[in-house]
Amino acid sequence: LRLIGIPESLGEGNMVSVLEAWLKDTFQMTEFPEPVSIERAHRMGRPRQGTDKPRQIIVKFHHYAVKAAILRKFQQQRGSVTFEGSPVLMFQDYSAALMEKRRSFHPICAGLAAKKARFMLVYPATLKIYQDGSWSAFTSPQAATDFVNASIDPQGVD
Numbered sequence: 001l002r003l004i005g006i007p008e009s010l011g012e013g014n015m016v017s018v019l020e021a022w023l024k025d026t027f028q029m030t031e032f033p034e035p036v037s038i039e040r041a042h043r044m045g046r047p048r049q050g051t052d053k054p055r056q057i058i059v060k061f062h063h064y065a066v067k068a069a070i071l072r073k074f075q076q077q078r079g080s081v082t083f084e085g086s087p088v089l090m091f092q093d094y095s096a097a098l099m100e101k102r103r104s105f106h107p108i109c110a111g112l113a114a115k116k117a118r119f120m121l122v123y124p125a126t127l128k129i130y131q132d133g134s135w136s137a138f139t140s141p142q143a144a145t146d147f148v149n150a151s152i153d154p155q156g157v158d
Helices: 015-026 065-079 096-103 108-112 141-152
Strands: 001-005 038-043 055-059 090-091 119-122 124-133 134-138
Touching: 015 038, 015 055, 055 065, 065 090, 108 119, 108 124, 108 141, 124 141, 134 141
Parallel strands: none
Antiparallel strands: 001 055, 001 090, 038 055, 119 124, 124 134
16 A cells, blocks of 8 residues: 655654554444455655655555455545644555556546546556446546547536
8 A cells, every 4th residue: 555644743753552442442444354454565765855755665465355444444544534633635655667657648637537536546557437327437638538528518527
């Protein structure tokens, strides 16, 4: 998982044990099939000079089922998850190439969200748009834009 918003005050030395305890408390982990056990956790990149923005943390769990359960719990509590008063975001950690491909859909997703259209970006990088009772899937941002311009909004989406 990729965690965003955990303050830099959390040191590297005790990061695994602190994150395990925080995840158990935050998501009431008593009902999970396996105990919360983190194999490793580390921050991305070098410390930043002159900024309060903390570096992202990458967490690798011993059990996939626990990671999946944590992501589900986070989605249910989205917007209310904090660490020492700082808001925290969680994302699946994808490769740089896949992140770039998913990022290429952001302009069309923003336009669809503004129009309150029903859509989802699914793994690995497929945009699904709901219209007239069915889903249409697109692996290319250009194909999705053409579809939206032709059938959802005559004015187009940038």
